[in-house]
Amino acid sequence: MGQEEIRGLLPVLELYLSNPLVIMMLEILLIFIKVVVVTLVVFSLPLPLTYMERKVAGHIQVRLGPMRVGPHGILQPLADMIKLFFKEDIIPSKADPWLFRIAPVISMVPVFAVFATIPFGDKITIPFINYEVSMYISDMNVGILYVLAIAGLSVYGIILGGWASNSKYALLGGLRSSAQMISYELALSFACIGVVMIVNSLSLVDIVKAQSGWHWNIFYQPVGFVIFFIAGLAEINRIPFDLPEDEGTLGAGYHSEYSSMRFAFFMLTEYVAMVSMSILAVLLFFGGWNGPSFLPGIIWFVIKVVLCIYFFMWTRFTFPRYRYDQLMSIGWKVLLPLSLLNILITGLIII
Amino acid sequence: MNELSTDNHKNSSSLSIKDLLKKVFFIDLIQGLFITFNYTFTKTITERYPDDEKWIPYKRFRGLHTLNRNKEGKELCVGCELCQKSCPTQCITVIPMEDKTGKGIADRIAYRWEINLLRCMFCGLCEDACPTEALKLGREYELASFSMQRQIRSKEELIKPQPIPVEFEGGVIVRATLEKGDKEIKVKPDLSVQKRWW
Known part of the structure; x- marks a missing residue:
């Protein structure tokens, strides 16, 4: 097909695209494509x-x-x-078979659901037909709230997995993870509130747009960022706070009894949770896809997320593990008051 | 117990501003992070043994036995059976014979000389007992094989020239290639490409 023919087709195409029914069909198709692409990419990320x-x-x-x-x-x-x-898929004879089977899925689904509202870049325009495509599945006006709420659900899978295995180590791992999640979820959410107060919106797209031109939130919310990062480390069970899967005392923690693909689901959950926490840190504090204009926004976004993931791995092989009472006292006695103070001071400065 | 509690008390009372600042700005943690970051870019100490690299031992290494010849190419072994007698595990079998053809340095050479590596403990007493320095423990150490028969090595094999020359100093890691045969797996060294292990 020559250049001339394409040019001749363009007006027809534009006329076709102005039909509202066609537009609606296209939108639905587009959302479907986006969901499939995002799911496949996220599924293959652990590799x-x-x-x-x-x-x-x-x-x-x-x-x-x-x-x-x-x-x-x-x-x-x-x-x-x-x-x-x-590998052989073993279900312990005294385990609760139904819960044992469903627990990995329960922990896996929420971490994937988080990606429904995460924006990967600004709108891009497809050349020739001037059709705008947004780089997110949906721009919810309560985006950050949705992310925090759904990500918190994933802990149910861990607790159920630990409970259903009928093993003391798995149960202890599950219990630890539930206590840890509850204590650190608070600090995490409060750290996010500082950002939300500055930006005046809960939508993740608006939060990123407000940070354009080097007005990154990390410069305005350094304390908030530190709290967010520490609580985030605890949320995704990585090393200074990886007590639910403490090899030294619990065997392997909540997934001690799991093998084969069910174990792989837990691993997948862990890695995807790490990715989503890095993405959240980048969106809230490092300006999302904003960056010098010689690279497209999505590239900047990926670079920042990869650096963030590298930092998570770097800390994992640097720090030792905290003791359980230390973990609790850091969460309740340090991070929670500090995050409340952060909100108070942010509020006073904004007024 | 009492000492411990007083110690704790002392620590908490003497918490200076410097210590507090150290805690607030995560100075110790950041120092730790820098240490591991530096290690990330140092040279690794991994020896990629069967694939690319191989350790060549020193001359004094006691590996697979070798039977040697003198400079004229005559067999040094005179079949005196002293190695057989000195062997604590009795894994050496020597059967001597008369030989007038001049294959060896004397009229008597070994008709059969066999070692059972399954019993050998590489103590080196046979090497010490040998009056003509015919027997030496060499530098070959890859002795695993697919059959038990392979573990009994005879004179015909041991008298062949060694892959690593006797003059070679050793104590280095050299480039190597992995070779799989029917009987055993060998890692063939290439002595020209060397790397000191320290």
Whole structure:
């Protein structure tokens, strides 16, 4: 098809696109495509992330990490996935079979649901037909609230998994995770409130738009960011606060009794939760897709998220684990009062 | 217990402003992060053994036995059976024979010389007992095989020239390639590409 023919087709196309019914059909199709793309991308994210985590761990510990499957071990995650697929799926004889089966799914669904409202970039316009496509599935006016609420649901899967396995280690892991989630969810939400007060909106798109031109929230809310980050580490069960899966005292924690694909679901949940927490940190404090204009916004967004994930991995192989009472006292005695104070001071300055 | 509590009390009372600032700005944590960050970019100490690299031991290493020849190419072993007698685990079998063809340095050479590696503990007493320095423990250490028969090594194999020359100093990691045969798996070293292990 030549250039001339495309030009000849354009008016017809534009006429076609002005029909409201066609537009509605297109919108529905577009949302469907976006959902499928986002789900597939998020589903396949743990593969590169496990590889990255093992490489980061290796180099921090002055070794190489995976090297033997493919060049520099790049196919290692695929090999691991195949291994997990074909392993025996054991259900302990005294476990509650129904809950045991459904727990990984319960913990997995909310972390995926979070991605419904996360914006990956600004609107982009498809050339020739001047059709605007937004880089998010939906722009809710309560976006941040939705994210926090749904992400908190994922803990039910962990508790149910720990309970249904009928194992003391799994149960202790589940209990610890429930207590930890409840205490740190408060600090996390309060840290977000500081940002919301500055921006005057709960929508994630508006929050990012308010940070354009280097007015990143981290400069206005440094204390809020620190609280958010520490509470976030606790929320996604990563190392200074990974008590639910404390190898030293609990075997493997809430997923001790799980094997094969059900275990893979828990791993998937953990990695996707880490991604969504990094994305949230980038959206709320690092200006989302804002950045110097020589790169498109989505690239800036990905760079920032990857750096954030790297930081999570970096801390994992640097810090030791907190004791359980220390964890609770940090959550309730330090982070919660500090975040309330942060809200108070932010309010006073804004007035 | 009492000491511990007084210690705690002392610590809490002597919490200076400097310590407080250290806690507030996470100075210790950030220092720790920098240490691990520096380690990320230091050279790794991993030896990629079967795939790319192999450790060549020092000359004094006691590995698989070798039977040697003198400079004229004559067999040094005179079949004196001293190695067999000195062996604590009795894993060496020597059957001597008369030989007038001049294969060895004397009229007597070993008709059979066998070692059972399953019993050998590489103590090196046979090496010490050998009067003609025919027997030496070499630098070959990859002795795993697919069959038990392979673990009994005879003179015909041990008298062949060694892959690593005797003059080679050792104590280095060299480039290597993994070779899978029917009987065993060997890692073939390439002595020209070296890397010191420290």
